[in-house]
Amino acid sequence: MNEDAAQNPGPVTHILSSLIERSGALTALLVSKEGMVITEAGDTSYLNTTAMAALVAGMFSATREVARIVGEKHFSILLQQGESRHIHISLIHDSKMMVLIFEDHQRIGLVRYEARRAGEELNSILMPTLKPSEAEQISTPQFKEYALNLIDRIFQAK
Amino acid sequence: MPHINYESKELAFKMVYYGPGLSGKTTNLVYIHKALEAGRRGDIITLDTEEERTLFFDFFPLDLGRIGGYNIRLHMYTVPGQVYYEASRRLILDGADGIVFVADSQQDRLNENVNSFRMLQENLGDYGVNWKEFPLVLQYNKRDLADILPLGTLEGQLGLNGIPVLEAVAIAGTGVMETIRVASREVIERFQM
Ligand SMILES: Nc1nc2c(ncn2[C@@H]2O[C@H](COP(=O)(O)OP(=O)(O)OP(=O)(O)O)[C@@H](O)[C@H]2O)c(=O)[nH]1
């Protein structure tokens, strides 16, 4: 595994951008299973990506339970077909989802192929590790004090 | 552990409102959403039945502000309280950083509160979390009604020592902001990367 790549998120964006280029998809998102956007590429102007991420994660976790009930570990791909837009979601590393939004349904074969390829690339560089030096900066007493002040200010009783 | 995105410089904590059916979880969330300045909150998503019972979850993102170059956010969720939706509830709890247990103060809801809390303990256990060391606050909601449980009832029955306890009338907003204030303070004070 390439440790640098895991710590520097650049390559993830690169993989998603070239996935967009090769598949002709509109938008690509990488979403954590907790429902956070990790990386996005392509056109996101028409999309509330935060809401999208929360919903996709919910969908995927529900699907995983359904898989378990029928005796599968998980379903690795989810495909949603609409009138003019379609969504291809694939599971990465058992803990992330790669979401591709595309318009030309004729291209489903290409989308599938490119998504698998990008998924393999992501699998090889993404590691669920933190960047320790930055992580330490965040749980400092000073950080906490600032955060507590913000909380007290924002949640004043009305 | 909160979720950190080094690329977009975001740090997000997942707050989950848990409790028995009809205890007022969605009412809490909707009130907070309305009370915040528009710039602090994203759209609210509610996945509910035609009768407005939560089916999967309610959600909205809340911006606390920037610290040290990071955008600090709370991701606010409710679970569906109805017993029937146990599987969904467990899914939403995955990765939670803090929990507000919204109890229904009505005396005839005692058993539902106790059972719901036991389920919470079990759900957290499934994720390897010891609830005794977890940021958790207890809200006694519906204090406006007659025949309500005295404070201390649930703590006694459930062996909850020393967790923050708040009273609320969520439909009127009373105690709602104070509850999230105390709950998010608990989360911040206890988290470690
Ligand atoms: N009297 C009174 N009613 C309340 C209070 N808070 C909520 N309610 C009412 O209780 C009912 C249920 O509230 P919800 O917020 O939908 O409850 P919930 O916990 O989200 O319910 P589920 O989604 O089914 O788990 C609604 O009719 C609310 O108006 C309160 O403080 N006092």
Ligand SMILES: [Mg+2]
């Ligand atoms: Mg609800």
